[in-house]
Amino acid sequence: MTEVSPAWALSDNRHVLLAVHTGRQDIVELARSSAARLARAGITVRLLEDEAGALGLDDAEVVPADAEAARGAEIVMVFGGDGTFLRAAELARYSNAALMGVNLGRVGFLAETEPEAVEETLLAIERCEYSVEKRLAIEVDVLDARGVVVGGTWALNEASVEKSERSRVLDLVVAIDGRPLTSFGCDGVLFSTPTGSTAYAFSAGGPVVWPDVEAMLVVPSNAHALFARPLVTSPDSVLTVAIPADGNRARVSADGRRVLEVPEGGRVDVRRAARPVRIARVHQATFGDRLVAKFGLPVRGFRDARGHDPGRELAPPRNVLTRDLVDLGTVEGGGGGSTDDDA
Template identity: 80%
Template sequence: MSGQGREHRREERAGNEPSAGTPGAHVRRVLLTVHTGRHDIVELARTSAARLMAGGITVRLLAEEADDLAIDGAEVVPGDEKAACDAEIVMVFGGDGTFLRAAELARYTDAALMGVNLGRVGFLAETEPEAVEETLSAIERCLYRVEERLALQVDVLDRDGDVVGGTWALNEVSVEKAERSRVLDVVLAIDGRPLTSFGCDGVLCATPTGSTAYAFSAGGPVVWPDVEALLLVPSNAHALFARPLVTSPNSVLTVAVPPDGNTARVSADGRRVVEIPDGGRVDVRRAERPVRIARVHASTFGDRLVAKFGLPVRGFRDARHLGPGHELFTSRTVLSRDVVTGDGRVLDADADTHIDGDVGADVVAGEVGGAGTRDDG
């Protein structure tokens, strides 16, 4: 399984084990990957590194970031495929772009990715800046779990069926037209069987993790990360049947480009590009190696959806009383219409209950015993 359905938990070290500073003891390493273009991110990375090193953990930096971070006592390594070797965690300070860059470094190691979101949305990151101390404490005590997320393996073949290139992706693979002024003609096949053909701007093959990224913008479904599946999402297709598709995780998704059509290329996570030969095709399947993501907090994927998109969590009848922008204040649940307070307590709507709080408390308290009962239509 992938995602949250397949978790590994690091347990706290026993008190009689040697510390990291003891000769012969296992040295714990954390590789930092940082968006160094912002001063606040650099400062947070520095203070976090100091906290980790004070706890006996070795901090490792990428050579291209070391001068900007200027962290004394840190290891410095080249930013290549060996950067995360022997590291326990790759800790990411930045947005989803920085996280995807870090995923490249951890790809062929056992290191788990742990992100501190300092971008605009940050679906991949585990921690917001205000919870960094809690996250660092969990790393020190090995109190985190590791999710294995499904990744994609991509093979690019020429018209003779020979593999001429390849790559991988955590979020999505985009088969794109090379010339913006022309439509891209494609033929889609699932498990070697032709399905349909049309003209389009491109076709996305995505993972559940990537369902909230490019595929989401193209009209694809939101898929919980513990669901094992592959997604195929056409982009601006000229066809009546061009719906997003969800297939088995063991399927092979094929996007073929006719030899007399527009030239095309593959973009993986927006970071790696492979050209598609004329008349060639792209085969996308589940990768053998998943991506490991470390989690500390108990929030669910649904919680993150609500927080990231500011989703209303009340029925429209309740929302009208406080107006837009107050969806997360004291309210009623949509199903039971019980009152949910800001601290998560659930109060029976039929009880004679006084609700404390300065925003909308009088209105909601009045509804409990008045017009807003379970019997209203």
Template identity: 75%
Template sequence: MTASQPADRTACTPAEGVRRVLLAVHTGRADIIELARSSAERLSRAGLVVRLLEDEAVDLGIEGAEVVPFGPGAAEGAEVVIVMGGDGTFLRAAELARATDAALTGVNLGKVGFLAETEPETVEETLTAIEQCEYSVEERLTLAVDVFDAAGERVGGTWALNEASVEKVERSRVLDVVLAIDGRPLTSFGCDGVLAATPTGSTAYAFSAGGPVVWPDVEAILVVPTNAHALFARPLVTSPQSVLTVGVPADGTRARVSADGRRTVEIPVGGRVDVRRSERPVRIARVQPRSFGDRLVAKFGLPVRGFRGARGHAGPGHELPRGRNVLLREDTADRPAGGGADGQA
């Protein structure tokens, strides 16, 4: 993972002289379709070629757009992939962008939406930034997953942007696992599964399972057991160079590894899963200066004024006005006249 870098000007002025943008859209809602149509019209007026996925093109009905099948080549030659939908749509689009040099940026039209940094009300800013090539690009750590059988032969693999989850197949069974880090056994326990998550994925499945929230520019791999039958089954944060191994004893319990909830690989009885940092990251286009901490405040409606000053606020997501430093007590407008408890030093 690297710090944010300015947009690659060679991508904004490609050799063939044509800038392309791939739209990846959740077509199940009329308002999202309408937003995609208006955005495509604006980008086309600015001289960019709009590309659509074949399985979404009919619902979108955008005239003059390129249409390509979903697959590794869909984002080939595209400068940016604009995602309109929730985190599920973003993860689907990440499969396309990761195979190329295209950068991802998302408009959150889902519920929480931590992966997409742009909200619907700032779509115009996002489009302007793309048109004028005024955005930065950061690389997000991804995971490489290898599955081995009992004899140590590799039988499959996948990758993940959020998390790779080793999980039981049968709900009525407890999955016994042996956990090792860098080839050294660490512990064993019965559980529902074990998550290996990236900092990007720390606010997803790992967060729900009790893992820590990790800033996305931190380089680390998270290990989070789910419903473990053990006293020592705390979330772990390991080096990005570490290799996590989850072994499944040959007791007949069926297990699989699920990557981002989209790709699954069956684990042979007595097999193991190795998870490590992938050599290929996902590139994220950032057009908003908002910090990750500000996004946490907005998404979870976190109180940042103290329990007294928070009374009467506008509701979740409105506690932190844009540009306000929450560590400075600058806002005197909310203090009662004449001091009182809230106005005391």
């Protein structure tokens, strides 16, 4: 779902929270210059406590990196790769703030813009000329052998149930909506969102799913079974992995950032999160454009080198994802995906 007209357009008290990968000086400098421009436009810039020293912005509002960090903010502007973006998502999910990323990592599937187009992006923020996508997220419950919830977390990309001991195969049972589906030995099972379909799930052989599709993915990892294909389920399903009480030990990793241990004989339940993650979009690039640009997909066709016949494909439009500006007259609106890299 996409919101076209942000309510902040009517507000005179606007805040933007910065989330910055401060380990690189070029990223710090870009964040500083961006903050200065936002401040000149009358927007209050908010910094995280653990990043404020590196950024050195005297007029900025400094806040702890907790659930209140993005409260009242319009945008969480991310300077870094997808790892920084996922860290910022942990803050934004407690508020109505939308995430907007500047890709300074390797792939940057979640980012909205490249460094060369930052000025265009800042102008869009100043004018409230952006839309907001609502991305499905997942909630995870860890239960013990008695069925008592002993832990929980959430994920934007994926939650993976993994073996704790590298030398052992993890035996498990997969169930959908409380009904057992199959069992096998494996390295683990991934439960992915459409946003995360281009990340860990893609590397494990899962399908690429357009981000506006309402669904959840189940992707086995190195399963010792004939029926171990990726599954696409209803967004309203409850997905379960049960671990037999025979010495198998497992853990849950959410977005590669949060880890929970699964008790022996316990289980993991995954369902759609009550709150989606909001991502701001400025550039009119489709999800297909992002796939072509990020994965370097060949789009010319195998006959391209044979001549200039009428069936030859036209040159692709200029695109911000190829470190160029979007040609708004030739490209239609779309979505995005994600990959677990960082700056």
